[in-house]
Amino acid sequence: MKKTRILHVSTAHPPTDPRLINRVIPSLTADYDLIALLPAVPKTEGPANARTIWLPYSQRLPVRLLLAHPLVLYYALRLRPSLLHIYDPELLPVSRLIQWLLGIPVMYEVHENLYRKLDQKRRLQGNWLVQQFLRFDAMAQRHFHLIFTEHGYLDTYKNMRHPSVVVYNYPELAFLDTFRRPYMPNPVAPEFFYIGLISFERAFDTLVAALARLKNQVSSFTVHLFGRQTFSDDAMTQLPGFDAVHDNLRFYGYTRQADALPTAAHATAGLALLKPVGDYPESYPTKLFEYMALGLPVITANFPLYRAIVDKHRCGLCVDATDANQIAQALQYLIKHPDDARLMGERGRRAVELEYNWESEAQKLRAFYRTVLQPHRPNKV
Structure with missing residues (x-):
């Protein structure tokens, strides 16, 4: 036919x-x-x-x-x-x-x-x-x-x-399941994973300030950043705290998901931080559900739309994406409480299997x- x-x-x-x-x-x-x-x-x-x-x-x-x-x-x-x-x-x-x-x-x-x-x-x-x-x-x-x-x-x-x-x-589970691994965060040098546009509207500047605070408590960690950078290198180097953490940041540029996702295998959490700009408070970030599908706990913005999911399924932490202290505390909590983090990831995965697929x-x-x-x-x- x-x-x-x-x-x-x-x-x-x-x-x-x-x-x-x-x-x-x-x-x-x-x-x-x-x-x-x-x-x-x-x-x-x-x-x-x-x-x-x-x-x-x-x-x-x-x-x-x-x-x-x-x-x-x-x-x-x-x-x-x-x-x-x-x-x-x-x-x-x-x-x-x-x-x-x-x-x-x-x-x-x-x-x-x-x-x-x-x-x-x-x-x-x-x-x-x-x-x-x-x-x-x-x-x-x-x-x-x-x-x-x-x-x-x-x-x-x-x-x-x-x-x-x-x-x-x-998310499409059949595709993401290719990259899903048991939750095994790096206990010696914690890793965090981000994929998406890298911009100040998506809280990169606040993240840098938060990482500078985190470094006072955790000396060795890595943040993997996959995506196109919207600001100049000069603007980035002038961010408060950047000098302290530039060695902890790994920039990969725009990368296909299939090439980026294997790096999430040993991540402590997936990052989905957005400031209250434009339609962000009213739009789900796709990466939120992708992290959940991979079994990662999420650290995301505290917009009511996002919080309704994270609180309902207890799959991560919501923070004010303009507050470096809150972000630093969330990062540190998941590093220090790997069992809680693992359970968050498992609950997020179940939620995607049942609802968000x-x-x-x-x-x-x-x-x-x-x-x-x-x-x-x-x-x-």
Whole structure:
């Protein structure tokens, strides 16, 4: 039986994005002829069981608009999918054009609540670009089916004319189980693990100050940091406490999960610290659930959304991410109480197995696809 063709497109997300390649796309390939248009990044592979077409990539939006977006239109007209699934707000204009030309539904997956960051975006990118986002996002609410990764978006997106769905970014256990090990923290030189964007908004500056305090009690420890650094080296070296702990920090840069996660094998805890900036207080950090899936206790921000999970399952410690003393005390507690830390990790793992796993979300996604495609005459291949 021929499958309905669907086209997934991202021009900004790297092709190593775990949600795309480990969750969403693999969950759909059994039922659909899925083709993915993704930015070409060296030394990366496309998602399994899906045909991948590589697009030119640049970190600069104008270059992507000039080089990649015409190709998106070209491939859409050539491939003639029955549904278009996009991941980036910059794709809204060309997706509306494709929808008009082909008469197909468009799914827009919202990964970031930019309405919570408009002031920040105006400072960084200018008022004109923000106004264009507002215009095209309103258009998307009128014409597209939206997929949200958090329920908090529903407080902002109140003018949608088509069905939408919340598909949480919970971890895919089959993938993470490859890297899960019995909880065996390094008793001589404790280790901590972080994967994600490294920024001051994500409390790197407070973490450095906390580590300087920790070093007064624990002389030897290592913090493994996987992710892109958003600040300059000069700004980092000027942080209070950095001189005292720079030898304790290991920076790996942006790294695929499959290459980063083995380093967590002997970690005392996973770090997920965020300041109350933008949509952070209303959005789950995916790494929180990934650490839980690996059986690691978590140290995370004390936002009510996060605390509801950590307190319910007793799987870690919540701290004020702007308070270096609280972070230092949490780090020291888990070092000194390995049995408590192990039990936290075990409870977190059970919680992911029962509640916070991708399989339940994949079922919601597939059901949403069936709903959206049902009224349309699909293009078969």
